[in-house]
Amino acid sequence: MRRVFWDDPYRFRLETTVAAVDGQAVELEETIFYAFAGGQESDYGDIAGRPVLEAVNYGDRIEYILADGHGLRAGDAVVVRVDPDRRLKLMRLHSAAELVLQLMYSATGGARKTGAHISADKARLDFSFAVSVAPLLPAIAALVNEAVAADLSIECGYWGESSERRSWRVNGFEPVPCCGTHPLRTGEIGAVRLKRENPGKGVERVEIRLRP
Numbered sequence: 001m002r003r004v005f006w007d008d009p010y011r012f013r014l015e016t017t018v019a020a021v022d023g024q025a026v027e028l029e030e031t032i033f034y035a036f037a038g039g040q041e042s043d044y045g046d047i048a049g050r051p052v053l054e055a056v057n058y059g060d061r062i063e064y065i066l067a068d069g070h071g072l073r074a075g076d077a078v079v080v081r082v083d084p085d086r087r088l089k090l091m092r093l094h095s096a097a098e099l100v101l102q103l104m105y106s107a108t109g110g111a112r113k114t115g116a117h118i119s120a121d122k123a124r125l126d127f128s129f130a131v132s133v134a135p136l137l138p139a140i141a142a143l144v145n146e147a148v149a150a151d152l153s154i155e156c157g158y159w160g161e162s163s164e165r166r167s168w169r170v171n172g173f174e175p176v177p178c179c180g181t182h183p184l185r186t187g188e189i190g191a192v193r194l195k196r197e198n199p200g201k202g203v204e205r206v207e208i209r210l211r212p
């Protein structure tokens, strides 16, 4: 199954073929429909007009769960559509979160990340860290917003030691292994706002939102 969302994350409509059907689960020959991975939530959309209820990532393949009685069969030609607004927000927030992550690592001297989640309205990063990260956030937000203002190019591909794994990098920075979708330039991310939360003892959370 070809992941067209990697080659072209701006493609929101695709004509393809059903590869396999198992009850409610449908697999496609090619797909533009991202399935939850690396903390990035799934796209919303439909296959041949049938809403996708859930997209499940098995690593080497993705299953799309449709309503009972969807009527699709292997070999059927279908049109896949994804919600462009949601995808664009997810990829902007994904890139913002990873920039914040790199800056948090250097600002804290290597705080341990314990979780990450990217939805369409906000992203969050959790760290195991004993003191409040609040004092670090203004400088980190300023650096992210500087990179946004510089409108640096973003590349995705396979480099160096991690050449087995897909990575992304901002021009001039180290590649970061990532299976998500990213815009082509940092300018598309837009300015971000950071907020510190403290969801539990010893857990520091950084919440990232896009400025409207």
Ligand SMILES: [Zn+2]
Pocket (backbone or CB within 6 Å): 038, 094, 098, 177, 178, 179, 180
């Ligand atoms: Zn990522």
